[in-house]
Amino acid sequence: MLKDITLGQYFPGNSVVHRLDPRTKLIALIVYIVALFTAGSWLTYAIAFGFLAVSIAVSQIPLKAIVRGMKPLVFVLIFTGILNLFFTGGERVLVSFWRITITLEGITRAIFMVVRILMLISATFLLTYTTSPISLTDGLESLLSPLKKLRMPVHELSMMMCIALRFIPTLIEETDKIISAQKARGADFESGSLMKRVKALVPILVPLFISAFRRADELATAMECRCYHGGDGRTKMKLLRLKRPDYCAFLLLTALLCVQAIVSSVGL
Amino acid sequence: MSTTISVEHLSYTYPGVSDAPGVPVFEDLNLTVEEGSFVAVLGSNGCGKSTLAKHFNSILLPCGGKVYVGGMNTADAERLIAIRKTVGMVFQNPDNQIVANVVEEDVAFGPENLGVAAPVIRQRVDAALKQVGMYEYRNHAPHLLSGGQKQRVAIAGVIAMEPKCIVLDEPTAMLDPKGRREVMDTVLRLNKEKGITVVLITHHMNEAALAQRVVVLDKGQIALDGTPKQVFSQVDKLHEMGLAAPETVELCHDLNTQGFSLPLDSLDIEECAQVLYDVLKA
Numbered sequence: 001m002l003k004d005i006t007l008g009q010y011f012p013g014n015s016v017v018h019r020l021d022p023r024t025k026l027i028a029l030i031v032y033i034v035a036l037f038t039a040g041s042w043l044t045y046a047i048a049f050g051f052l053a054v055s056i057a058v059s060q061i062p063l064k065a066i067v068r069g070m071k072p073l074v075f076v077l078i079f080t081g082i083l084n085l086f087f088t089g090g091e092r093v094l095v096s097f098w099r100i101t102i103t104l105e106g107i108t109r110a111i112f113m114v115v116r117i118l119m120l121i122s123a124t125f126l127l128t129y130t131t132s133p134i135s136l137t138d139g140l141e142s143l144l145s146p147l148k149k150l151r152m153p154v155h156e157l158s159m160m161m162c163i164a165l166r167f168i169p170t171l172i173e174e175t176d177k178i179i180s181a182q183k184a185r186g187a188d189f190e191s192g193s194l195m196k197r198v199k200a201l202v203p204i205l206v207p208l209f210i211s212a213f214r215r216a217d218e219l220a221t222a223m224e225c226r227c228y229h230g231g232d233g234r235t236k237m238k239l240l241r242l243k244r245p246d247y248c249a250f251l252l253l254t255a256l257l258c259v260q261a262i263v264s265s266v267g268l
Numbered sequence: 269m270s271t272t273i274s275v276e277h278l279s280y281t282y283p284g285v286s287d288a289p290g291v292p293v294f295e296d297l298n299l300t301v302e303e304g305s306f307v308a309v310l311g312s313n314g315c316g317k318s319t320l321a322k323h324f325n326s327i328l329l330p331c332g333g334k335v336y337v338g339g340m341n342t343a344d345a346e347r348l349i350a351i352r353k354t355v356g357m358v359f360q361n362p363d364n365q366i367v368a369n370v371v372e373e374d375v376a377f378g379p380e381n382l383g384v385a386a387p388v389i390r391q392r393v394d395a396a397l398k399q400v401g402m403y404e405y406r407n408h409a410p411h412l413l414s415g416g417q418k419q420r421v422a423i424a425g426v427i428a429m430e431p432k433c434i435v436l437d438e439p440t441a442m443l444d445p446k447g448r449r450e451v452m453d454t455v456l457r458l459n460k461e462k463g464i465t466v467v468l469i470t471h472h473m474n475e476a477a478l479a480q481r482v483v484v485l486d487k488g489q490i491a492l493d494g495t496p497k498q499v500f501s502q503v504d505k506l507h508e509m510g511l512a513a514p515e516t517v518e519l520c521h522d523l524n525t526q527g528f529s530l531p532l533d534s535l536d537i538e539e540c541a542q543v544l545y546d547v548l549k550a
Contacts, residue, residue, distance in 0.1 A: 222365035237376035
């Protein structure tokens, strides 16, 4: 069951999207989200969708991987859909019984919201799938580096993120092992009331935490042995440098924003 | 030959928790490791093998006595980075020493900390990965590798810092036989071809038999010190300390108690077979 979590997992590859500077991709994601939230009509959504579809196609990320990553979010999607469906006021009432009214506007809005979330998440997945966590944190560190002057621990934060990402698969594997070990001793995680099942998680969480702390301690020693002494005087193997594809990406993003703005102002 | 590591009158006591008295590990330990040598350190559990290893690069500092690494006192806080650059360490659990999500970026971690320029890091990372035979895996995620491969990546991460000496603290304890062989082959090659001094802390007698020198620790003291043949032929002493000799020596030793008089210095199967063949033929 834990094998399904693909959030934040990197698919190595060599597509144009993979080779883009992580800073470009981070900014692109932000710009894209802005474009998504300003979209309000079928045409603007279609443009945003087209942009995303082309990006995914170019990245050579299997569509299956993105769909798989959506699974844990199905509940949120349904919830959003239903909420918008029932609680959007409008003129063109389609169905009305008891206190619930479904309007045409409600249906449109529900579809828009669900599609918006789907595209938003797909775009985020595209970022995390095509960018190794290290270059992602490098990009973040570089983008946030002006904050260093305000004494924000930017390097430390990016290091912490990087290590957290590195240990997700390791800890998932460990959790699987602990679950098997506790099952072998007769633990029951699947039946009983909700309270009982929550309580059944304690014998998983306690060993997991103990082992995570032990790992953290060992990792700290190993990092010290490799001369880690904070961000001062540290260099990088992979220097971030904007290349031609990055400038092209910026151009395309600007184009996207302009088209969206023009289309909305025309009122299509 | 010059010495890489020298330990002089080392004493160390683990600090006790709250009011409890500390646990003394070493009282007066002396040891020197020659440059370019391959030393195996053996000992039963709790004899202080790992504690000793941690003194070699300032993870622990002596309570008394001195430890010198390439002429530098490990207690000298100002030379900490230089010391850790000289003596690299590889630990037991490969998962807990890999920092990055991609093999090559993990190998680059050490040189990056040392402030090496980017193109030089690239060269060192490629060279290090080639030396441990993991170059084809440079873009892999570490958690998808086998234990032996992960441990080789950890070794590459250390040699990318270009240390004079590598200390390996039971690097094969969590590996299967195949992984164990991969790691040992790599270590032997680095010692022979690159002249890197190797200190191998191990539980496996067969691995220790590959070293040039074997040091046996017992109760915080050096109990035996010599070539593998010299050390392992003292089977009874090893047994007293809760250790065993390699199987081939144990076999000869057992046969000797049954009335044979075999030499106790055959460390590999070929040699042992030859000895037995000669005796049975006579």
